[in-house]
Amino acid sequence: MDNSWLQLNLVEDEEIPLFRTALLIAQDEYPQLAAAEYEARIDGYFRQLRTELSPALLPAAQLQHLNRFLFEEVGFAGNEVDYYDPRNSYLNDVLDRRIGNPISLAVVQLELAQRLDIPLQGVSFPGHFLVRLPVDDGLIVLDPYQKGRSLDETELRSRAQGYFDAAREIDDHHLARMLEPASHRAILTRMLRNLKAVYSEREDLARAVRCSDRLLSVDPHQHEEYRDRGLLYLRLEHIGAAREDLRRYLKLEPTAADADAIRLQLAEISSVPARLN
Incomplete structure (x- = not known):
């Protein structure tokens, strides 16, 4: 990077x-x-x-x-x-x-x-x-x-x-x-989220992952980006990277509204063959 x-x-x-x-x-x-x-x-x-x-x-x-x-x-x-x-x-x-x-x-x-x-x-x-x-x-x-x-x-x-x-x-x-003023970090975050949404809609998952990477570079406190990137990795069959991001999300946000759903997702991929990593 x-x-x-x-x-x-x-x-x-x-x-x-x-x-x-x-x-x-x-x-x-x-x-x-x-x-x-x-x-x-x-x-x-x-x-x-x-x-x-x-x-x-x-x-x-x-x-x-x-x-x-x-x-x-x-x-x-x-x-x-x-x-x-x-x-x-x-x-x-x-x-x-x-x-x-x-x-x-x-x-x-x-x-x-x-x-x-x-x-x-x-x-x-x-x-x-x-x-x-x-x-x-x-x-x-x-x-x-x-x-x-x-x-x-x-x-x-x-x-x-x-x-x-x-x-x-x-x-x-x-x-x-x-109408409060937006910080430079907030403006860049919105630009990247717009791009991520466009690429996700177009099923251009590699570029959507890239946007998540950059969002975390701009502000690593956007914990939901670990979840989003993990789910994108999962769709790309990068199982190891998906596990890592989803586990990190749960560690950072253990009581999130979707935490149970993410735990279930992790349980489901725990048995996926290693060849897909």
Whole structure:
């Protein structure tokens, strides 16, 4: 495994370079990817924006200019044709094709905002990943998938409601919690989980396992990933690796809701011939 991956769980969240690590995810799929070329492209966008933006502008006005540049001049957009195309999660593809999913587009937006000292933050909202800008009288919340469109409180409640029981009211406190800023570690985790879900749905189990590996590199405290990876290994008939991961999951989460089911699974594979290891 690349040393950069090994080091991720050793550093504080604010030390994780979001854009560069997102390129690292893409490098798994594209081993010959020249990360420096994509960093140079972002740097070119930054230099152009820096010459156009007046430091006297308020952050909200600067963000409006950034969005106009990204989504109108350069032409970044959400992939409306194939939302679940894995290329939507690989940053090199997003930069080359100028289409992506909400979180990959947000990573581009966040990287430029950071370089421009615009205090933009990611939001791990249900459904679409969003971004937020704190302002004096509250928050501006935007959807990168819809070209940085601003979302009001009514629409945010409506979007959130679709992911909860209809009888459950989304009160102010609950909405505020859903709009809390996402850490770099949380953003990378969501990117990898999106990819894992896509590959699992496509029965591309080897790539799904790779996503689980990377999730554990980003945050080894995601204990459910040992379970998920173990079950993926089982489907790939890597029995020894499956046993190891499932046992580790039970050791870390002995009272989990699915612990008995996992114990039963382990009992069933204990007699599988060693030749399948």
